[in-house]
Amino acid sequence: MDPGRKCEEQQKERIYQSISSLFFLNEFEYCSFLPDRINSNNSQIKMKKKYEFKSVVAETLLIPLYMRAKESRRKDAILRDRQAEQLVESIEYDYSKFDGAKLSAIGCVVRGLYFDNAIRRFIATRRNPIVVNVGCGLDTRYQRIEEHDKAIFYEMDLPEVIDLRRDLLPEPAGDHYIAGSLLETQWMDDLRKKHPEGEFIIVIEGVLMYFYEKQVRQLLTRLADRFSGSEVWFDVCGPMMANSKYIKPDSLRGHEAQIRSGLKDGHEVENWEPRLQLIDQALYQKFFPKRWGLGGRLMGLFPGICKKFSSLLGYKIK
Numbered sequence: 001m002d003p004g005r006k007c008e009e010q011q012k013e014r015i016y017q018s019i020s021s022l023f024f025l026n027e028f029e030y031c032s033f034l035p036d037r038i039n040s041n042n043s044q045i046k047m048k049k050k051y052e053f054k055s056v057v058a059e060t061l062l063i064p065l066y067m068r069a070k071e072s073r074r075k076d077a078i079l080r081d082r083q084a085e086q087l088v089e090s091i092e093y094d095y096s097k098f099d100g101a102k103l104s105a106i107g108c109v110v111r112g113l114y115f116d117n118a119i120r121r122f123i124a125t126r127r128n129p130i131v132v133n134v135g136c137g138l139d140t141r142y143q144r145i146e147e148h149d150k151a152i153f154y155e156m157d158l159p160e161v162i163d164l165r166r167d168l169l170p171e172p173a174g175d176h177y178i179a180g181s182l183l184e185t186q187w188m189d190d191l192r193k194k195h196p197e198g199e200f201i202i203v204i205e206g207v208l209m210y211f212y213e214k215q216v217r218q219l220l221t222r223l224a225d226r227f228s229g230s231e232v233w234f235d236v237c238g239p240m241m242a243n244s245k246y247i248k249p250d251s252l253r254g255h256e257a258q259i260r261s262g263l264k265d266g267h268e269v270e271n272w273e274p275r276l277q278l279i280d281q282a283l284y285q286k287f288f289p290k291r292w293g294l295g296g297r298l299m300g301l302f303p304g305i306c307k308k309f310s311s312l313l314g315y316k317i318k
Contacts, residue, residue: 049090049091049092049167050091050093051164053160060137060210061138061157062091062095062098063104063108063206064108064137064205064206065084065087065138066098067104068081068084068108068109069085069088070105071105071108071109072085073085078106078110078288079112081112081140081144083144087138087168087169090168091168106284106288107284107310110284110287111206111235111284111312112141113287114312115203115205115233115312116141118201118233119141119145119203120145120147122201123145126199128197128198129150129151129152129199129201130191130195130198130199130200130201131151131152131154131200132153132191132200132202132203133153133156133203133205134156134157134182134202134203134207135157135182135206135207136155136156136165137161137165137206138164141153142155142172149174152174152176152198153175154175154176154177155175156178156179158181159179159180162177182207183211183215185222185226188222188223188226188227189226199229201230201231201233202223202227202232202233203232203234204232204233204234205235206235207234208234208261209236209237209259209260209261209262210259212261213260213261215261216261217272220232220269220272221272223317224273224317227317228318229318230316230317231315231316232276232314233313233315235311235312235313236261236262236263236310236311237259237261237262237309238262238263238264238308238309238310239262239263240309241262242259242260242261242263263311264304264311265307266278266281269313269315275317276316276317276318277318278313279314280313281307281311281313283303283306283312284310285297285299285300285306
């Protein structure tokens, strides 16, 4: 990279960090949970097992897990997730590295609740709902959604992640685990064959930003080929993060995982794959504005800027 370009990127990063700090100017006014907060150095917490991850992307599954657990302990929690609290206490890991990630802390739980609610609506309006969490990690959505007995759930992730999941969170009767890569088609064909009359909602949370745009397009086309009449929901980073070596989610600073794709306008996906019709493009800052601080509320007034960093998207597959 030429010196001028590098200087420009570093300047953008300083601006982004300033915005991040402004977002949470009043964060500790809201942290009524602090005396009970999860702390990896707390002697009352008994860590049980240490796990080694084969890939840096697989390791990122601990970020949303930890953020949900922290949030769940707040008196004013956006998302209650007792199972996440228990899982965090079961895994030996230096979670303190994520404590400074204030944007991700609120973002992870807003995102989780957003997708939970999309699934609740889907279950309430479909006769044969099938819920597929792609790149599930240690997500506990099945446990969080009270209506889970009205649908069939599937959790899909890499073999090492599914092995970890089975060890820590054995399969409930209505929740089935699939080991594989989201870019493979075998799991898609198997689900379609097993549920010929099924109505699918496919959620891909906290995953696609680690894949190149070509791979994301390929995945969406393969889903459209097999799941007509279904819905697919996912989150994306915006071009400010996808096109920079210096700007990335605060939870990933110092982490090897890289942001490889992003988009600003949800209608771009309709151009990639015409069988996908945009249902919703939501901005994180529109939810629970008090939790974002003054800067976050102000930024929420400028959707174009927000979209440069991240969005939540939902599509109907025609």
